[in-house]
Amino acid sequence: MDGVTPPTSPATGGDETRFREPPHNFEAEQALLGAVLVNNLAYNRISDFLRPEHFADPLHGRIFEAMARLIERNQVVSPVTLKVYFETDETLTRQGGVAYIVKLAAAAVSIIDVTDYGRQIHDLHLRRQLIDLGETVVVNAYKNEVDEPATSQIEMTEKRLYDLASTGQIEGGFRPFKAALTEAIVAAESAYKRDGGLTGVASGLNALDQLMGGMHRSDLIILAGRPSMGKTALATNIAFHAARHYREEFDENRKAKAVDGAVVGFFSLEMSAEQLATRILSEQAGVGSEKIRRGEMNAHDFDSVLARSRELESVPMFIDDTPGLTVQALRTRARRLKRQHHLGLLVVDYLQLLQGSSRNRDANRVQEISEITRGLKTLAKELDVPVIALSQLSRAVEQREDKRPQLSDLRESGSIEQDADVVMFVYREEYYLTRGEPSRRPDESEERFNERHDQWKQRCEQAYGKAEVIVAKQRHGPTGIVRLKFDGHITRFDNLAAEDSYGSSDY
Secondary structure (H helix, E strand, C coil): CCCCCCCCCCCCCCCCCCCCCCCCCHHHHHHHHHHHHHCHHHHHHHCCCCCHHHCCCHHHHHHHHHHHHHHHCCCCCCHHHHHHHHCCCHHHHHCCCHHHHHHHHHCCCCCCCHHHHHHHHHHHHHHHHHHHHHHHHHHHHHCCCCCCCHHHHHHHHHHHHHHHHHHCCCCCCCCCHHHHHHHHHHHHHHHHHCCCCCCCECCCCHHHHHHHCCECCCCEEEEEECCCCCHHHHHHHHHHHHHHCCEEEECCCCCEEEEECCEEEEEECCCCHHHHHHHHHHHHHCCCHHHHHHCCCCHHHHHHHHHHHHHHCCCCEEEECCCCCEHHHHHHHHHHHHHHHCEEEEEEECHHHCECCCCCCCCCHHHHHHHHHHHHHHHHHHHCCCEEEEEEECHHHHHCCCCCCCHHHECCCCHHHHHCCEEEEEECHHHHHHCCCCCCCCCCCHHHHHHHHHHHHHHHHHHCCEEEEEEEEECCCCCEEEEEEEECCCCEEEECCHHHCECCCCC
């Protein structure tokens, strides 16, 4: 690289004791640009991760950008073809004009080494970004803004750090099919060895697990229903089952790997952590949650609750009941839980209580929900865990004779259906029947009324203690209806007898 004088950096000063220069390597930048000039195929080795803004010297970034444009148009890059782009460039003129580009070619490294030079340029760019982020954090921390508390600054800093880490990943891109096939075989082997033959996290509801094969990693699962259908109860049952059955093994590198169940993160935006814990305690102890809350228990009930509470203390389930959470804050906290406790399943109760990133109160709610669902799907892929997000349904359900939910009933945004890998609905006919007791019509005979009333009582008896989970969309397998037992006294879903648990698979 002799004979090429690096451009003067604005950060360079005569007195280096007063400040430190941001990290850079002008010579590496020159050598990489020279390699592309000499052999345009060198560009293909660094084009998937290196960008013009990654160069410490702005002139080098502009040269790289011009090279990229020409190559992507299938044109030759050389000092001659670049000349037209820089004839009036003042910075290049100060460096000697087109002669500087010729000197770059003379400083070229081998095409074999160009990837290493590109990685170093990229790494130094990230270091400069970290310095900039650190200075910004310090400046903002000194400010005493009422609208920007310290917790908000921490969340923004974590987001910027994560964004920097994700944009800084240079190991992505295409993978050989062989590598993906190996992962598929490992997953199949794990399912083969596991009881029930599931590839995903088990819900504990046998018919549902057989239909879905468990809850798969990186899936966004929407669990929707009208109020009082039992969405939270079902999500809580599934989450607790996964946490209670969590079991891990260590590989040869002493790295923990879940072989059953999952560490669960539960974002409860509607109920407090104490209310959620009471529900789980009620379900496990078989004592009504109202009795526990009011203290209306006999000695046997109290002993049962106390004994169960001791058993449940070690269950790896974490609850965040912060109200009005933004999707950005949720992602930050989920990443932290993944890093600290090896998160394996995430539950969000519920979707419509999350807030988007827009601070504009007049922002379109449909667009905001779209942003939230995209954020949750991205989070599922990023953390490689299933994410169960509860969702409300529109009131259109109540206007129909058959009140079983449909995909079109998803409230506020079609993107919920679009982004979800699985859409499930909770439906309890019992709820509607008990509120629809027939009354006698003015011109109706008593005999006819009694007949109708008896039919209604018969339907109520048939529907009592039963619920349906309607799998209306599933990327990985069939749709269908799964029938379950439901005990409203302790808000618990359970398995029905095998012959009663399946509905139509042609939903």
